[in-house]
Structure formats: C-alpha cells, structure tokens
Amino acid sequence: MLNVVLVEPEIPNNTGNIGRLCVGTESRLHLIHPFGFVINDKNLKRSGLDYWVHLDVTEYQNIEEWIQQIPDLSRVFLMSSHAEKSYLETDFQDGDWLVFGKESVGLSQEVLARFENHLTIPMSKLIRSFNIANSVAFVVGEAKRQIGLKKV
Numbered sequence: 001m002l003n004v005v006l007v008e009p010e011i012p013n014n015t016g017n018i019g020r021l022c023v024g025t026e027s028r029l030h031l032i033h034p035f036g037f038v039i040n041d042k043n044l045k046r047s048g049l050d051y052w053v054h055l056d057v058t059e060y061q062n063i064e065e066w067i068q069q070i071p072d073l074s075r076v077f078l079m080s081s082h083a084e085k086s087y088l089e090t091d092f093q094d095g096d097w098l099v100f101g102k103e104s105v106g107l108s109q110e111v112l113a114r115f116e117n118h119l120t121i122p123m124s125k126l127i128r129s130f131n132i133a134n135s136v137a138f139v140v141g142e143a144k145r146q147i148g149l150k151k152v
Contacts, residue, residue, distance in 0.1 A: 001056075002027040002092075002143055004136055005066065005099040007107060010036030014103060017133040020051045025140055029057040032066050036102075063111060070097060076115045078107055079139065081129050083118035090119055092143035093150075103132050 004027050009015045015031070022029045031039075039059070060066040070076060076097040077090065099115075101107030106129070112118060121130060121138055130138070 001094065002140060002147075003030055003095070003097040004028065004140060005030040005032065005097055006132075007032045007063070007099060007111060008034055008036075008102040009132075010103045011132075012037040014131065014133045016052070018136050019055045019057065021133070021137055021140060022056070023051045023054045025144055027056075027140060029055055030060065030066060030069075030097075031057065032060045032063060063114075067114070073115065074117070077117045077119050077139075078112060078115050079121065079135060080107055080112060080118050081120055081123075083120040085119055086122050087119040087139050087142060088122070090117075092146045094147050096143060098136070098139050098143065100132055100136060 002025070004018065004022055006015060006018065006029070009031060015035075015037075019029055021027070058069075060069075067073075075093065075095065076099060077087070077092075078099045079087070079101070099107065099111075101111070119139075121135055123130060129135075
C-alpha cells in the first residue's frame with residue numbers, strides 16, 4: 001500500500017479529490033497540520049463524496065510526529081518542481097511515502113532538507129506547477145503501475 005502525504009494542505013477540494021484517489025488506489029492518506037480548512041468542511045466532503053468513510057487517513061500535528069511513523073526514511077519521496085530527477089526515473093516499491101507540499105508554495109526548505117529523495121514531474125515551461133490533485137494522480141499512477149508489474 002502506498003502512503004500519500006499532504007503537508008499543510010490548504011484547499012479542501014484538492015484534499016477531497018486526493019482522498020477519493022487514495023480510496024480508489026488502496027493507498028493511505030497522511031495529512032500534516034496545519035490545514036487551511038476544517039476536516040469536516042462541506043467542500044472536503046463534497047469532493048470526497050461518500051468515499052471519505054472508506055479512506056485510510058491519519059492526521060499528524062506536525063512534521064516531527066509524522067516522521068516518527070516512517071520505518072525506512074530512504075523510501076520517502078518528496079515532490080518538488082525544483083528537483084532534477086523525474087518521478088518517471090524512480091523505482092517505486094509497495095509501502096513508499098509520496099510527499100506533496102501545500103498548494104501555494106510547495107514543501108518548505110526545512111522539510112526538503114530532511115530527506116534525500118526529491119522528485120519532479122516533467123512539465124512545459126509555460127506553467128509553474130500542476131494542480132496538486134493531478135500531481136498526486138500522476139505519481140500514484142506510475143507507482144501503482146510499477147508495483148503491479150513486480151507482482152506479475
């Protein structure tokens with residue numbers, strides 16, 4: 001099972017859509033406070049629809065609390081538009097941690113400095129970044145594809 005981590009998510013619709021993606025891909029969602037919304041916000045529930053009740057989700061008060069739950073720090077992958085290595089060049093494994101930053105600014109330098117694996121999603125120079133829900137879908141889709149191939 002993949003672990004999708006949202007650090008300080010700001011937009012409830014994005015979090016709801018990512019929650020739905022996690023249910024559909026049998027991935028766990030990890031949410032790190034502070035949030036830009038209340039977790040029972042009507043927009044979050046609308047985006048996650050009735051799927052939210054099936055979501056394997058854990059909330060953490062801060063980065064430190066989350067890091068204590070990680071059994072192997074070498075399997076943590078941070079997404080950053082400033083990284084040089086593409087997620088398409090990475091060998092994903094079941095149980096990996098895929099980390100995404102807040103919508104407005106991404107991951108802080110402090111968080112990036114704590115882990116070695118930084119990945120980017122290739123994109124046109126005409127845009128600064130993809131929507132976070134789309135970014136999560138790209139990376140989870142590729143990771144699930146690779147994991148599925150290894151089981152065959």
